[in-house]
Amino acid sequence: MSDSQIIVGLEIGTSKVCVVVGEVNDNQVANIIGLGQSKSRGVRKGEIVDVSVVEEDVRNAIVEAEHMADVEIQSVFLGVTGSHMRGFNNTGVHPVVSADREINDADIQDVIKNAKAVNLPSDHSVIHVIRQHFRVDGQDGVLNPEGMLGAKIEVDVHVVSGRYNRLQNPIRLVSGLHLQVENIAFNGLASSLATLSTEQKELGSLVIDLGAGTTEYAIYSGGVIKHTGVLAVGGDHVSNDLAYGLKVPLGRAEQLKVDNGSAVIDPESNDRMMDLSSDNIIPGKKVNLKHLQMIMSMRLREIFELIANDIEQAGLIDYLRAGVVLCGGGARTPHITKLAREVFNLPAAIGRSSTVSGIKNALDEPEFSTSIGLIKFGAFQSQAMPKREGLGRAIRKQFVSLFGGRK
Amino acid sequence: MTNSNLMRDHDNSDNPVIRFIGLGETGVKLVETLAMIGLKGVQSHSLDTDNRSLSRCHQSKTLLLGKSIPCGLGAGGDVALARAAVESDRDHILKLVSGADLVFVIAGMGGGTGTEAASFVARLAKETGALVVGVAATPFNCEGSRRCNKAAGGIRDLKQSSDVVFHFSNEEVIQIAGGEISLNNALEIANRHLCESVLGLSRMLIEPGLLNVSFGDLQASMKGRHSLGSTLCVEGVGEDLAADVMKKILSHPAARMGKALSEATTLLVHLSGGENLSLAKINTVIESISLHASANDVIVGASGSGSDNVLQVILVIVQETKSNNFIMDANVSKNLPENEALDLSYPENFMPSGENSYMDLGSDSTGANRVRFAYTPPAPAVETITPEMKDSLLEAAAKQEPNRKKRKEIKQEMLPLEVISKGRFEKSEPTIHKGEDLDQPTYIRRGMMLN
Numbered sequence: 001m002s003d004s005q006i007i008v009g010l011e012i013g014t015s016k017v018c019v020v021v022g023e024v025n026d027n028q029v030a031n032i033i034g035l036g037q038s039k040s041r042g043v044r045k046g047e048i049v050d051v052s053v054v055e056e057d058v059r060n061a062i063v064e065a066e067h068m069a070d071v072e073i074q075s076v077f078l079g080v081t082g083s084h085m086r087g088f089n090n091t092g093v094h095p096v097v098s099a100d101r102e103i104n105d106a107d108i109q110d111v112i113k114n115a116k117a118v119n120l121p122s123d124h125s126v127i128h129v130i131r132q133h134f135r136v137d138g139q140d141g142v143l144n145p146e147g148m149l150g151a152k153i154e155v156d157v158h159v160v161s162g163r164y165n166r167l168q169n170p171i172r173l174v175s176g177l178h179l180q181v182e183n184i185a186f187n188g189l190a191s192s193l194a195t196l197s198t199e200q201k202e203l204g205s206l207v208i209d210l211g212a213g214t215t216e217y218a219i220y221s222g223g224v225i226k227h228t229g230v231l232a233v234g235g236d237h238v239s240n241d242l243a244y245g246l247k248v249p250l251g252r253a254e255q256l257k258v259d260n261g262s263a264v265i266d267p268e269s270n271d272r273m274m275d276l277s278s279d280n281i282i283p284g285k286k287v288n289l290k291h292l293q294m295i296m297s298m299r300l301r302e303i304f305e306l307i308a309n310d311i312e313q314a315g316l317i318d319y320l321r322a323g324v325v326l327c328g329g330g331a332r333t334p335h336i337t338k339l340a341r342e343v344f345n346l347p348a349a350i351g352r353s354s355t356v357s358g359i360k361n362a363l364d365e366p367e368f369s370t371s372i373g374l375i376k377f378g379a380f381q382s383q384a385m386p387k388r389e390g391l392g393r394a395i396r397k398q399f400v401s402l403f404g405g406r407k
Numbered sequence: 408m409t410n411s412n413l414m415r416d417h418d419n420s421d422n423p424v425i426r427f428i429g430l431g432e433t434g435v436k437l438v439e440t441l442a443m444i445g446l447k448g449v450q451s452h453s454l455d456t457d458n459r460s461l462s463r464c465h466q467s468k469t470l471l472l473g474k475s476i477p478c479g480l481g482a483g484g485d486v487a488l489a490r491a492a493v494e495s496d497r498d499h500i501l502k503l504v505s506g507a508d509l510v511f512v513i514a515g516m517g518g519g520t521g522t523e524a525a526s527f528v529a530r531l532a533k534e535t536g537a538l539v540v541g542v543a544a545t546p547f548n549c550e551g552s553r554r555c556n557k558a559a560g561g562i563r564d565l566k567q568s569s570d571v572v573f574h575f576s577n578e579e580v581i582q583i584a585g586g587e588i589s590l591n592n593a594l595e596i597a598n599r600h601l602c603e604s605v606l607g608l609s610r611m612l613i614e615p616g617l618l619n620v621s622f623g624d625l626q627a628s629m630k631g632r633h634s635l636g637s638t639l640c641v642e643g644v645g646e647d648l649a650a651d652v653m654k655k656i657l658s659h660p661a662a663r664m665g666k667a668l669s670e671a672t673t674l675l676v677h678l679s680g681g682e683n684l685s686l687a688k689i690n691t692v693i694e695s696i697s698l699h700a701s702a703n704d705v706i707v708g709a710s711g712s713g714s715d716n717v718l719q720v721i722l723v724i725v726q727e728t729k730s731n732n733f734i735m736d737a738n739v740s741k742n743l744p745e746n747e748a749l750d751l752s753y754p755e756n757f758m759p760s761g762e763n764s765y766m767d768l769g770s771d772s773t774g775a776n777r778v779r780f781a782y783t784p785p786a787p788a789v790e791t792i793t794p795e796m797k798d799s800l801l802e803a804a805a806k807q808e809p810n811r812k813k814r815k816e817i818k819q820e821m822l823p824l825e826v827i828s829k830g831r832f833e834k835s836e837p838t839i840h841k842g843e844d845l846d847q848p849t850y851i852r853r854g855m856m857l858n
Contacts, residue, residue: 044835083838232838233845240830241848245857250831291857298849306840 005382008065009374010076010179011187012054012170014043014213014236015329017061018368019076021069022375030379032372034069036061045232046081046187046214048169055173062179075180077378078170079370080127081187081214085162087228089132090118092155103136103145103153115157125164127186132156132224158225160186183381188216188228190373193380195325195351196220203322206344207351208307209370210330212236217307221319229310231303235330238299245295246287248276262293263300263339269293300333304343323347331366422613423508423622427451427605428532429467430524432460433515433544440602441513442466446609452503454528456492456520457481470503472496472524482519486557489523497531504532508622509612510539511605512569516558517546526564538626539569540608542601545576547593570629571636571725573604575661583660600661604638607721611677616710617684620677624706628673628725636671636725637661648680648718649691656696656722667724668699675723677708681715692720 007030009020021034038060042050066073092115096107116129134142136150145153171181192207204221212235219227238261243253260274269289276285311317323346326336331350340348352364353372427449429438435453442451443466451467453460458479461469471479473492482489493500504510510532514521525541532539543565545558566572580593588596611620629636639659643652657665668674676696678689689709697705713719832838832846839845843852850857 044832045838049835083836231840231845232836236831237846240832240846241850244830244848245850288857294855294857295848295850298853298855302845302849302853 006069006071006073007375007378007382008073008076009079009190009371009378010058010062010174011079011190011371011374012043012048012058012173013040013211013370014046014234015211016040016367017054017057018371019058019061019065019073020368020371020375021065021071021073022372022379024375024379024382028379028383030375032375034065034067034071035368036063036065036068038064044213045083045234045236046211046230047083047166048173051169051173055177058174059177062177073179075182076174077374077381078174078181078184079187079190079374080162080167080170080184081211081216081230082162082166083214083230083232084166085127085160085186085230086124087158087160087186087188087218088118089226090115090157090159092116092157094153096150096153101149101151103148103150105146107153108134108146108155111153111155112157115155116159118159118161120161123163123165124161125167126159126161127167127184128158128160128189130158130160130189130225132158132226133222158228160189160228162186182378185374185377186216186228187211187214187370188218188230189225190371190377191216191327191351191369192218192220192225192325192373193376194353194369194373195327198223200322200325204316204319205322206307206311206320206324206346208304208324208326208328208340210234210303210326210328210333210336211370212329215303215307215328215330217310219311219314219316219320221316226319227311227314227316229307231306233299233303233306234328238296238330241295241299242292246292248285248287252276256287256292257296260289260292261296261333263297263333263336264342265290265293265297266335296333297339300330300336300339301343304340308343317344320344320346323349325349325351327351327366327369329367422448424506425449425509425511425609425612426504426507426532426537427467427511427513428503428528429453429455430512430514430528431455431518431521432457433518434513434521434525435460435464435467435469437513437515437542437544437598437601437605438467439464440598441605444602444606446606446613448613449609454493454500454503454520454524455481456489470496470499472520482523484519486519486523489519490527492520493524493527500528500531501535504528504537505535507532507535507537509609509625510537511542511609512539512565513542513601513605514561514565515544515546516561516565517550517554518557522557522561525561526568529565529569533568533570538622538630540605540629541565541569541572541574542605543572543574544597544601545574545578547577547581566633566635570632571634573601573637574635575600575604575637579660596660603640604661607638607640607677608723611675611708611721611723614679614710614712616677616679616708616712618707618709620675620706620708624675625723628675628704628706628723632672632725634672634726636723637667638724639720639722641720641722643718643720644716649688649695652692652718652720653695656720657699661724665699667726668696670726671700671724673704673706673723673725674700675706675708675721675725677710677721677723679710679713679719679721680717681713682711683715684709684711684718688718692718696722 005024007022007024011018017038017040019036020032022030023033024030038057040057042048042053048054062073092111094107094111094114096103116126133156134145135154136142136145136148137152174181188209191209195207196205201220202223207218209216215231215234217229218225239250239254239257242257243250272289273286274289276287277283324340324344326340326348337348337350350366351369353369427438427441429435435455438451438453453464453467453469454472455461456472456477458471461471473495476492477488482492512525512529514525516522529539529541543562546554548555562572562574575597577593577597580596612622639656639661641652641655641659645651656662662668676693678692693707829846837844837846
């Protein structure tokens with residue numbers, strides 16, 4: 001215990017609140033030691049709509065995780081999402097002023113600072129500024145320019161931002177439970193950290209997190225993050241479409257989706273009727289399986305198509321040589337990889353959170369990828385910031401860089 | 408008598424039986440023009456509630472709708488009155504359309520008779536099993552939003568009850584020819600285009616060819632589509648016939664700069680040239696059309712009965728259904744409350760009797776020999792109606808009003824876009840993406856039907 005550090009990832013999702021406890025040893029390898037879950041009742045489209053209910057759900061999940069991991073959770077890394085979040089690329093430029101033209105650490109800090117100075121709407125704040133690569137006097141693809149000679153240094157960054165007030169809601173809620181929020185991370189980024197290997201990031205991949213309320217996606221190419229996005233459409237929409245189209249209550253629609261759903265229309269389901277009269281909904285209620293699959297397939301296809309359009313606009317569709325990785329609860333839909341292959345014309349697979357060790361069996365499910373990714377994110381953060389600096393100071397520094405940087 | 412006549416028509420010739428039915432003032436005018444051209448073996452009928460417009464018809468057979476209610480004075484833009492009139496003559500219209508393979512329902516939208524009667528006649532024709540092509544002209548924007556809205560509703564109804572609607576808006580003429588064009592010219596362009604559509608399609612079916620576009624092809628590409636479409640007739644002249652044809656097709660107003668081609672699901676192309684129409688020429692035309700139309704069903708026909716120096720091309724475009732509307736098929740429409748509304752109609756003796764019908768008067772002179780003499784209908788037979796009866800009739804028509812309203816409401820419910828519940832997202836922030844509300848079920852937005 002003395003050498004290891006406890007990192008907790010908390011995701012307040014639309015369908016579930018999930019807490020994953022990880023232990024990071026000296027070698028910076030994360031090991032999952034605990035998991036807590038509870039059904040989420042106060043979240044719509046990834047954002048909190050009922051604070052008191054969510055508070056209770058989070059508390060339940062935390063308690064469960066504490067029991068399992070046998071630790072006391074003091075601080076968490078919090079995943080955030082919502083339709084208000086934006087991802088875009090920005091470039092910072094800085095002239096090297098020192099007499100010998102050697103680029104030193106201060107120059108690098110300056111150029112990154114310049115890149116952070118993005119023109120955001122007044123109510124937005126920056127969540128992540130992720131370095132892509134440097135350019136020194138136009139020479140592309142420099143990973144670390146320190147010690148190089150040059151007159152001008154540029155850096156490309158990927159910036160994720162969101163509305164300040166809406167980001168504060170989950171942070172305040174967690175703080176109200178006497179938990180410290182060490183840092184927040186965009187869910188799409190966290191999922192990609194959990195599911196992608198270094199080779200996949202290098203080759204270029206698209207990670208789609210099919211959540212209940214939102215669908216996040218992130219694109220890696222050349223080892224760096226190129227593009228992120230959120231669609232406020234998810235599994236809830238599928239259930240809602242089914243409830244509307246098949247005229248069954250929402251809860252039953254959800255059940256039907258889980259039991260009989262498919263991302264593509266199965267030709268064998270043609271005219272197969274399912275008798276629902278045993279559930280006491282409507283006596284003699286029957287549901288056509290083909291309709292069910294058609295409604296589902298159209299919604300899921302639309303989600304993929306919207307993402308594909310966005311990627312095409314960003315000009316990144318040709319960079320995805322490692323294909324599409326699906327995670328989140330929606331990735332459990334049968335034949336979802338087939339649909340993704342069809343829409344993106346790329347190989348598609350379900351993401352495995354293989355990049356962490358620990359209780360594998362329980363966690364090797366696509367819906368835990370965000371929480372596990374938060375642990376990885378936390379491990380990176382604490383690696384970047386040695387512990388002996390003092391936790392309080394570290395957090396303060398983090399927050400200053402996150403929100404204080406906003407002008 | 409009429410029926411047997413029609414049946415014989417059907418037996419004698421291998422050609423499909425085609426009927427032109429014009430409704431309302433514009434429809435009557437168009438049909439009259441078409442009848443004047445006198446396509447062989449095609450019967451033209453003019454139907455209106457207005458005696459005045461019918462009296463100008465000399466080539467087509469006429470039928471006054473609603474002899475007893477508007478009394479030949481026109482519906483005056485009152486769709487309820489027009490409806491009552493056309494419903495009272497249901498049997499006559501049924502006789503007109505029965506036995507036909509292809510029925511063109513031609514009407515100007517925005518007024519009373521054309522707007523309301525067109526969909527009714529189309530539905531009757533559909534019930535007899537004919538392929539129904541609606542041909543509709545819509546008003547200029549300056550004619551007022553009420554008229555335009557009514558026209559849009561009329562087009563929608565017509566689209567629901569017919570297989571394809573060829574629609575040409577007068578407003579498009581202004582957009583193409585500019586605002587300086589004279590009213591007379593503008594109307595003529597619009598009318599000519601609509602006539603061209605009808606004639607082109609008919610000619611394609613009737614004229615014997617080397618490669619035939621058959622009625623079956625047409626049926627396969629149109630039946631039950633409830634979509635919009637158009638027909639282009641162009642003639643290429645000069646050195647490079649194919650290039651000239653293509654240029655004319657693309658500059659044709661109905662092609663909308665080639666946009667209509669790329670949106671089309673099915674294209675029927677019929678080329679007629681001289682006896683030595685070369686395959687290369689056909690190839691060039693088809694290829695250049697296919698260039699503008701992406702991955703569509705292209706059906707090709709050709710005939711060599713024309714002249715050598717002119718290449719005539721008839722292009723039928725059937726567009727994809729933008730099915731935001733709920734579509735009713737003929738067998739569904741049979742169950743609609745329309746027929747119930749009919750049931751509360753008029754006592755037996757109020758119905759214009761078959762003997763006095765203009766149908767019968769006209770039917771002994773076939774379209775071919777009627778070209779030479781003008782036929783004017785006599786005054787409406789009102790002698791059976793006493794003033795009291797007339798009052799009670801008008802009352803009945805007035806009483807129908809609330810019923811009609813109710814039926815309209817039922818129709819509204821069938822258009823799901825207007826009342827879609829967003830279920831659990833009702834109160835949450837809407838997810839709008841490029842103007843589409845993603846909270847609404849995808850299958851509804853994409854017009855997929857569960858049946």
